[in-house]
Amino acid sequence: MDAGSSDKLILMGAGNLAWHLGPALQDAGYTLLQVFSHTAGSARALGRRLGVDWTTDAGRLHEEAGLLLFCVSDRVIPELLLRIELKKVMMVHTAGSVPADVFKGIAREYGVLYPLMTFSKDRSLDFSTVPVCIEGSTVNSTSILEKMAGSISGRVYRMDSQQRKILHLSGVFACNFSNHMYHLADEYLAGEGLDFEMLKPLIRETAAKVMEMDPASAQTGPASRNNSAIVRLHIDLLKDHPELQKIYTFVSDSITNHFRA
């Protein structure tokens, strides 16, 4: 049986990313035929949200599909591929650090559509400003992905798997690690009976600054001023919080190294 049109998709995965990408693609005119997830609850919830069929059986995917869009954890992709019986279907994943050729030998048309963003189900998001990196196995795949990415975002970048890894890694620092700093601050304040709410204007301004200044020029605080008395005082204040103390020491050293004349 021939493959369907690449405009007819199955969403492989029903996590945070699928939850955002599904509606964005529907809005852009793509037909979502089905949602697959190992977890029935997630598959059902997203299937209902999108008004489409859902399944937990990778052997029972809709045969009209022209494109499988993998939004599952990269760990799951190889085992999933063993179960899929659709032939001639285009395969696309959305992971920053998985090479495109995970599909090599399995599909002829394949590629990557990687949105550089942090997605949470509960939060709405304007996809149009999200940078989307694409990579296709053939001229045709690239063109299909370029069209798809361009239909949901105004910022589309062609990028090979190595560049994408680097970008993903930099995003871990800029997003996951900075969010962890918020998380540590939140925990510490809560333990001291103070409210994270007080930090919100500071967090907002810290991010807003680097929209206009480079992060080096935007840096403030005791470590960047090489104020070792305050750094020592803070380290002492954290004596009952060994993990915070270790991170404080370590990141402060790194800042001081960057700002030493």
Add this chain to the structure above:
Amino acid sequence: MDAGSSDKLILMGAGNLAWHLGPALQDAGYTLLQVFSHTAGSARALGRRLGVDWTTDAGRLHEEAGLLLFCVSDRVIPELLLRIELKKVMMVHTAGSVPADVFKGIAREYGVLYPLMTFSKDRSLDFSTVPVCIEGSTVNSTSILEKMAGSISGRVYRMDSQQRKILHLSGVFACNFSNHMYHLADEYLAGEGLDFEMLKPLIRETAAKVMEMDPASAQTGPASRNNSAIVRLHIDLLKDHPELQKIYTFVSDSITNHFRA
């Protein structure tokens, strides 16, 4: 000679904070008599910006002053105090981690006015949403500081020196450390020929998320999913960047510890 009114201020310092606090206080109706800084260039620049006198000699402060507002580095306060000849003047500093009683025995009316914010000279800022923490040595000092803080911000908090230290320390995590994560990402991308610009939507959204969700719920990324394959891949990718590798390993471990079931 009697002290002047506490509405007549001298700004002791001409750095990032003074650069923001001076205009905000002028706008609120306070009279700035003078700017002091050890550095003539800074004193002159801020003096001109505010249209007031400036000096580099702490022995030549304007005698009409009722309040000295210290915006200098906390390291400089003790030596400065030795040089100041004004009597009966109220003394106020703006440092998060310096106790109010650095002025004890030197002034009777003293205190702290600490804005929890990151300030850079080149950047304009709406002071009205900045949390300002105050602490006064007497009922009168507290009332003077409450009025002053309330004239520039809608968010005024009474707080003792210990709580303020804790808040300052949490701000170092939430602001200085997250900005350092941006800085490391920027350096890494630049070295690989990629543009920090691509990370901006992600940085903006990461901060925006915690305005509405708690940071623990907002967390995403490989370490929070306990995806050790990707974490190892990233650590390997950083083999020629020992400092980044160390921070990556360390912060990822901390995230994993927080999200382990």
